[in-house]
Amino acid sequence: MKRKSNLLWLGAIAILVASGWLQSCSKPSAETADTTPPADTVPPINKLTQQEQEAGWELLFNGRDLDGWKRYGHDTIGPLWSVRDSAIVVDGTGLGEGSGKFGGSLMTVKEYGNFDLTVDWKITAPGGNSGILYHVVEKPEYKTDYATGPEAQVIDDAGWKGDLTAQQKVGSNYDMFPADSSKKVNPVGEWNTTRVIYQNGHVEHWLNGQKVVQFEEGSAAYEAAYKKSKWVGYPGWNKSKIGHLSLQDHGAPVYFRNVKVRAL
Numbered sequence: 589m590k591r592k593s594n595l596l597w598l599g600a601i602a603i604l605v606a607s608g609w610l611q612s613c614s615k616p617s618a619e620t621a622d623t624t625p626p627a628d629t630v631p632p633i634n635k636l637t638q639q640e641q642e643a644g645w646e647l648l649f650n651g652r653d654l655d656g657w658k659r660y661g662h663d664t665i666g667p668l669w670s671v672r673d674s675a676i677v678v679d680g681t682g683l684g685e686g687s688g689k690f691g692g693s694l695m696t697v698k699e700y701g702n703f704d705l706t707v708d709w710k711i712t713a714p715g716g717n718s719g720i721l722y723h724v725v726e727k728p729e730y731k732t733d734y735a736t737g738p739e740a741q742v743i744d745d746a747g748w749k750g751d752l753t754a755q756q757k758v759g760s761n762y763d764m765f766p767a768d769s770s771k772k773v774n775p776v777g778e779w780n781t782t783r784v785i786y787q788n789g790h791v792e793h794w795l796n797g798q799k800v801v802q803f804e805e806g807s808a809a810y811e812a813a814y815k816k817s818k819w820v821g822y823p824g825w826n827k828s829k830i831g832h833l834s835l836q837d838h839g840a841p842v843y844f845r846n847v848k849v850r851a852l
Contacts, residue, residue, distance in 0.1 A: 631846075633674055633846060634647065634650060634651030634674055635647065636848065640848065643850065644850050644851065645848050645849070646848065646849050646850065646851075647847070648696060648833070648847040648848060648849055649676055649844070649845065649847040651671075651675075652674075653671060654669065654670075654671060654694070656697050657669075657695065657697065658694070658695060658697055659691075659692045659694060659695070660692050660693045660694070660695050660724070660726060660732070660832075660834060661692060661726060661730075661731070661732075662692055665694065666691065666692075667679075668681065668692070669691075669694045669837075673843070674845060675710075675843040675844060675845040676694065676835065676843070676844040676845065676847070677841065677843050677844075678691075678718065678835070678837050678840075678841065678842050679841055680713070680716075680837075680839055680840040680842070691837050693721070693724075693732070693734075693835060693836045694834060694835045694837070695724055695733060695833065695834035695835075696832050696833045696834070697832075698832070699830050699831050699832055700723075700830065700831070700832075700849060700851065701786075701829055701830040702786055702787045702852035703722070703785075703786055703833075703849050703850065703851055703852055704783070704785050704849065704852055705720070705722065705784045705785075705833060705847075705848070705850075706781060706782070706783045706846065706847075706848050706849075707720055707781070707782050707783075707835075707844055707846065707847050707848075708779050708780070708781050708844065708845045708846040708847075709742055709780055709782060709842060709843065710777065710780070710842070710843040710844075711742070711744050711776050711840065711841075711842055712776065712777060712842070713776065713840060713841055714744055714746075714747030714776055715744050715747035715840070716744050716747070716776065716840035716841065716842055717743045717744070717748070717838040717839070717840050718742040718835065718836045718837070718838050718840060718842040719734070719740065719741055719742050719743075719762060719835075719836035719838065720739065720740040720742060720784065720833070720835060720836070721738065721739045721740075721833065721835075721836060722737055722738060722740075722786060722831065722833050722834075723737045723738065723786075723826065723828050723829060723830065723832075724737035724831045724832040724833065724834045725737070725824060725827075725828050725831050725832075726832065727824075730824055733832075733836065734762075734825075734836065735822050735824055735825060736822075736824045736825060736826075736828065736831065737826070737831060737832075737834065738761060738762070738764070738791075738826050739761070739762035739836070740759070740760075740762070740784050740793050741756065741758055741759060741760045741761075741762045741767075742836070742842065743756070743757065743758050744758075744776055745757045745773070747776060754766035754767075754769075755813075755817075758771070758773055758780075758795070759771050759782070759793055759795040759800040759801065760793070760800075760801060761791065761793060761801050761803070763817040763818050763819065764803075764813045764814065764817055764819070765801050765803050765813060766801075767795065768798070768800040768801070770798070771795050771796075771798060772795070772796050772798060773795065773796070774796065779845075780795065781794075781795070781796055781797070781846075782794070782795055783795075785852075786852075787852050789804055789805035789829075790802075790804055790805075791803055791804075791805065805826075833849065
C-alpha cells in the first residue's frame with residue numbers, strides 16, 4: 589500500500605513538472621515578446637487627444653479638407669494646395685510652367701497672438717524648401733506672407749543646391765537666428781515635427797522634440813541679428829504681434845499634418 593502511494597505521489601509530481609514546462613514553452617521570451625505599445629498610446633493623426641483638448645489645443649487641419657484656411661492674398665485656394673493621404677500638400681508647381689512665380693502660401697483664417705504651435709512636415713524631393721510663418725498680415729501692400737511674418741525654416745539642408753548660411757538652415761528663425769547644430773533631422777521622405785512658441789516676445793523653435801532656437805525680441809542680440817538680415821528691407825516685417833499662421837509655397841512639394849495650436 590505504501591509502495592502504491594509513493595508511485596501515485598511521484599506521478600503527480602511528474603504531471604506538475606511537465607505542465608510547468610509546457611507553460612514556459614508557450615510564454616514569449618524577453619527577446620521574442622511583442623513590444624508594440626497598446627493602440628491607445630500611439631498618437632492619433634490629425635486628431636486631438638483627450639489631454640490636448642483639456643489643455644486648450646485647437647486642431648487646425650481635420651485631415652479631410654482645407655476648412656479654416658485660405659491662400660495668402662487670394663479669395664480662393666486654387667489647385668496648388670490640396671489634401672492628399674490625410675495631409676496638406678503643396679505640389680510645388682507654382683503658377684505654372686515658365687511663370688517663375690510661387691503660387692502663394694496657405695494661411696489660417698484665424699489670427700493668433702501668443703501661441704504654442706506644432707506642425708508635422710515632410711519634404712518629398714531633395715532640396716525641398718518651405719516654411720512655417722506666424723503673425724502674418726494680409727494687406728494689399730504686402731505681396732507675400734514673408735514680407736510680414738517671421739519664419740521657422742523648413743528645408744532639406746543636405747540636398748539644397750547652393751550655399752546656405754546657418755540662419756537659413758532647417759529649424760532656424762529664417763535669416764535671424766540659426767538652429768542649434770546638434771539638431772536631429774529626419775531625411776527626405778520622412779516626417780519631422782516643428783514646434784514654435786511665441787509669448788510676449790519670447791520665441792522658441794523646437795525640432796523633433798529638441799529646442800534649437802531661443803531668443804527675446806527687442807534684446808541686443810535680436811537687434812544685432814535684425815540689422816544684418818534681409819528684413820531691414822521689408823518695412824512691414826514682424827511689426828504686428830497678432831496675425832495669421834501660414835505654410836509657405838516655395839516651389840517644392842511638401843506635406844503637412846497634425847497642425848495644432850494653443851493660445852497662451
